[in-house]
Amino acid sequence: MSSEHDLTPLTETQKQQLAEKLSPEARRILLNQGTEPPFCGGLLDNKQEGVYHCALCELPLFSSEHKFESHSGWPSFYQPVNKAHLRYLSDSSAGMIRTEIRCARCDGHLGHVFDDGPEPTGERYCLNSVAMQFQASE
Numbered sequence: 001m002s003s004e005h006d007l008t009p010l011t012e013t014q015k016q017q018l019a020e021k022l023s024p025e026a027r028r029i030l031l032n033q034g035t036e037p038p039f040c041g042g043l044l045d046n047k048q049e050g051v052y053h054c055a056l057c058e059l060p061l062f063s064s065e066h067k068f069e070s071h072s073g074w075p076s077f078y079q080p081v082n083k084a085h086l087r088y089l090s091d092s093s094a095g096m097i098r099t100e101i102r103c104a105r106c107d108g109h110l111g112h113v114f115d116d117g118p119e120p121t122g123e124r125y126c127l128n129s130v131a132m133q134f135q136a137s138e
Contacts, residue, residue: 078121
């Protein structure tokens with residue numbers, strides 16, 4: 001799958017330079033595969049139209065038109081802007097096998113994807129709010 005965006009992986013130096021603008025919590029989540037507590041993220045209840053970008057490298061990830069209320073405590077989407085913008089990794093760190101999602105360009109940890117979402121995809125992309133920045137539509 002191709003993208004109109006440059007998906008060239010960032011160097012470690014570039015990632016560290018970009019991470020300087022982030023809060024300690026955002027660095028913990030994006031760079032060290034952390035998770036924010038449920039029902040506390042700033043983007044959970046966001047109803048504005050726009051696009052959610054990676055908080056580290058600003059790659060567009062999810063559109064508000066694909067956001068839904070999953071009652072999981074984290075912002076949830078049923079599909080990304082472009083699957084090429086995400087990396088999918090097997091994650092067994094929580095005593096279960098899950099699919100971790102990371103930004104394809106900066107390798108920042110975003111959250112996980114599950115197969116219990118709504119139609120048309122049946123997927124639930126469950127994201128950490130601090131791993132994203134929202135840009136409202138004009």
